[in-house]
Amino acid sequence: xxxxxxxxxxxxxxxxxxxxxxxxxxxxxxxxxxxxxxxxxxxxxxxxxxxxxxxxxxxxxxxxxxxxxxxxxxxxxxxxxxxxxxxxxxxxxxxxxxxxxxxxxxxxxxxxxxxxxxxxxxxxxxxxxxxxxxxxxxxxxxxxxxxxxxxxxxxxxxxxxxxxxxxxxxxxxxxxxxxxxxxxxxxxxxxxxxxxxxxxxxxxxxxxxxxxxxxxxxxxxxxxxxxxxxxxxxxxxxxxxxxxxxxxxxxxxxxxxxxxxxxxxxxxxxxxxxxxxxxxxxxxxxxxxxxxxxxxxxxxxxxxxxxxxxxxxxxxxxxxxx
Ligand SMILES: Cc1cc2nc3c(=O)[nH]c(=O)nc-3n(C[C@H](O)[C@H](O)[C@H](O)COP(=O)(O)OP(=O)(O)OC[C@H]3O[C@@H](n4cnc5c(N)ncnc54)[C@H](O)[C@@H]3O)c2cc1C
Numbered sequence: 001x002x003x004x005x006x007x008x009x010x011x012x013x014x015x016x017x018x019x020x021x022x023x024x025x026x027x028x029x030x031x032x033x034x035x036x037x038x039x040x041x042x043x044x045x046x047x048x049x050x051x052x053x054x055x056x057x058x059x060x061x062x063x064x065x066x067x068x069x070x071x072x073x074x075x076x077x078x079x080x081x082x083x084x085x086x087x088x089x090x091x092x093x094x095x096x097x098x099x100x101x102x103x104x105x106x107x108x109x110x111x112x113x114x115x116x117x118x119x120x121x122x123x124x125x126x127x128x129x130x131x132x133x134x135x136x137x138x139x140x141x142x143x144x145x146x147x148x149x150x151x152x153x154x155x156x157x158x159x160x161x162x163x164x165x166x167x168x169x170x171x172x173x174x175x176x177x178x179x180x181x182x183x184x185x186x187x188x189x190x191x192x193x194x195x196x197x198x199x200x201x202x203x204x205x206x207x208x209x210x211x212x213x214x215x216x217x218x219x220x221x222x223x224x225x226x227x228x229x230x231x232x233x234x235x236x237x238x239x240x241x242x243x244x245x246x247x248x249x250x251x252x253x254x255x256x257x258x259x260x261x262x263x264x265x266x267x268x269x270x271x272x273x274x275x276x277x278x279x280x281x282x283x284x285x286x287x288x289x290x291x292x293x294x295x296x297x298x299x300x301x302x303x304x305x306x307x308x309x310x311x312x313x314x315x316x317x318x319x320x321x322x
Contacts, residue, residue, distance in 0.1 A: 002134035004044065005030065009117075009127040010095070016195050018102040019158070020118065021084070023095040024131060032090055035083060035135035036142065037165040041096065042132040044078040048112040062109060077112040082161035083135065084198075086168035096131075099161040099197050141166055145182065154187045156237045157195075163188075164198045167205060167213065174211035183212040189237035191221045193229075203231065216240065 006027035013021045024043070026032065035041075050073040052065040064072045083090075085097035102118050103111025120126030138144070139162055145151045153163040163186055170180045190196050196217050206215040218233035218240055219226055226232045233240065242248065 002132050004130045005133045007043075007129050007131050009121055009129060012121045012127075014122070015197055016192065018104070018118075019100070019195050019197070020102075021097065021099050021197055022117075022121070023085070023097045024129065025095050027128075029094070031094060032096055033133060033135050035087055035090070036140045037086055037169040038082070038140040038144075038162040039135050039137040040080045040082045040139075040162075041135045042078050042080050043098075043113070044076055044130040044132075045113055045116040046076045046128075046130070047074050047126075048077040048116045049073075049110075050075050050077075051109060051112060061107060062105060063107070064109065077116070078132070079113045082137075082139075082158075082165075084161040084164050086165050086172060088169060088172045099158045099164075101158045141170075148182050151182050151184045152187070153184065154189075154237050154241065156189045158197075160188055160190075160197060164202070167202065170213070171205045171208070171210055180211045183214075185214045185216065187216045187218070187237050187240055189218045189220065189235075189240070192219055193223065193226050193232060195219075196232075 007024045008027055009022050010025055011021075011023045015021065050065040051062040054061050054063055067073050081098045081100065083096050084099045085095065090096055100114060100117065103114045105111070116126070117129075141151070153166070155161075155163045167184065167186060170184065174180055186202065188196060188199075188202065193199070196219065199217055202215045202217070206213055216233060217231070218235055218237065220234070220236045222232070222234040226234065
């Protein structure tokens, strides 16, 4: 059985009230096991506020587990987390990076592990955690996308974590002369611009043109600045995908007002992103060889029914409660 190792949280970077990036280093400087982009590891915190299950008729709820004095019990909780650092970053810096959301249940009860994680880290009073010295998982390009010409990655919320690891590693490999075998598109959706983790890094990777990669960020709660920003699309990932595959948008069906309907559909679709990419790559709209591929090629050559013949859609979804 894999050993538990002691680690420390470093470089905690909060993106919003409920989202954060952080790194883990081993306590004794031990190397982390090798891994592939897309894999995950189990992390443990020891001072988690524990909950207990209660049955309310058909409904199951988790409520604070109190001791005889009415204090919430504390104890260890272990959960899995996707690694958002790329394997080459871990090899160089001997850290693992994570992208986490503070879990909040329907009754407002905070998640056991993540409440502990978000508590006290910034003051460095609560930076210890343990990890299982084993990195596993088959959500990897080799296992999920071997042989595909086109790989579409859809990462919402912290579901971006495995994809950002893959994209950083592909970029690194491309720079090192190992050309990635496919064309990659990443849809990245979150609520706000600030919550688009790794946004600039992904823009930079796209801009480098080291390999065939298109990055399509989108926010569901755009600010005025976002609406004016040609690099940010608006709308949820589900609507971007519906538009891409020619399915009707849920937003448009639900809305009775025709004018508002048209505006929402336009915002929710990928058109703003399509316009944005040539602007930021400096390519002219007609001259960007990659763009028509995104706009027309998939729909014509790879309709959804043809599914897995030429393109893989990898989806990882983990959104904070709205
Ligand atoms: C492979 C994998 C990768 C993951 N990667 C990420 C990642 O990159 N980033 C990320 O933020 N999350 C990730 N997760 C989710 C993560 O593992 C945790 O589930 C999440 O952080 C919530 O943990 P928590 O302890 O804060 O919440 P919990 O306290 O576990 O609450 C979560 C839910 O579990 C139930 N629950 C509450 N108390 C109990 C109890 N006592 N017993 C049983 N169930 C209970 C409730 O339904 C609650 O809504 C990943 C999960 C998997 C499986």
